[in-house]
Amino acid sequence: MQRLVVGAGYGLKDWLAQRITGVVMAVFTLIMFAAALGGAMSSREAWQAFMANGLIRFLSFLFIVSLCYHAWVGVRDIWMDYLNSAALRLFLHVMTLLALVGYAGWAIQIIWRL
Amino acid sequence: MPEMTKQRPKHLALNEIRLPLAGFASILHRISGAGLFLLLPLLIWLLQLSLGSTQASAETFAAITGNWLVKLVLLGLMWAFLHHFCMGIRILLIDIHVGVEKQQAHSSAMAVMVVSLALTAVFGLKLLGAY
Numbered sequence: 001m002q003r004l005v006v007g008a009g010y011g012l013k014d015w016l017a018q019r020i021t022g023v024v025m026a027v028f029t030l031i032m033f034a035a036a037l038g039g040a041m042s043s044r045e046a047w048q049a050f051m052a053n054g055l056i057r058f059l060s061f062l063f064i065v066s067l068c069y070h071a072w073v074g075v076r077d078i079w080m081d082y083l084n085s086a087a088l089r090l091f092l093h094v095m096t097l098l099a100l101v102g103y104a105g106w107a108i109q110i111i112w113r114l
Numbered sequence: 115m116p117e118m119t120k121q122r123p124k125h126l127a128l129n130e131i132r133l134p135l136a137g138f139a140s141i142l143h144r145i146s147g148a149g150l151f152l153l154l155p156l157l158i159w160l161l162q163l164s165l166g167s168t169q170a171s172a173e174t175f176a177a178i179t180g181n182w183l184v185k186l187v188l189l190g191l192m193w194a195f196l197h198h199f200c201m202g203i204r205i206l207l208i209d210i211h212v213g214v215e216k217q218q219a220h221s222s223a224m225a226v227m228v229v230s231l232a233l234t235a236v237f238g239l240k241l242l243g244a245y
Binding site for chain 2: 019022023026029044047048051071074075078103106107110111114
């Protein structure tokens, strides 16, 4: 049976992106937990040396990008579920997007200059 | 015929609905995610201070994280993260058809609640300096 596909068509892509970014963050969380057990957070110096490591910086970058994409989909869903006014929704979508892009730049700048 | 006299459309009284445990854990997933999003600037700022090279950033970090109100907020964020993490794993498992049955879904929701609260206690005591 041919099914009529309605909507903007971004649902499946975002659903999948939400899972992939979630997995990336979960794996990173486990790595950080293991690092903490290994003493990477035992002192300020140890923490800074750990975060300056090239591989960790690479993974931190992926975490930040994943977090912001994940938060965008999640927060946008909240606005879509509860707000009826299209104008208010558009405004909050834009604000959310601008905030997250800014946070991403800020956080990446913090880890990348180490 | 009571079916004929049913009121339509039906309006759900949100304050009277008792969510099943899985529904409760699910709405907490949304609430915890929203909370993490709203306080993300605080977390990035703390990351910045923790990685700052100056003495001033070290002192500011110590002063902020030493504040009791901040500790309380961080404890809340810790629970939010852990709940979101555990619930996320539950969602991924259900996506691959693990634990879809009603009883299993109830048990896994209970596991999410218990594990995230227990981990919050373990990490929270560390945050509050108990060990």
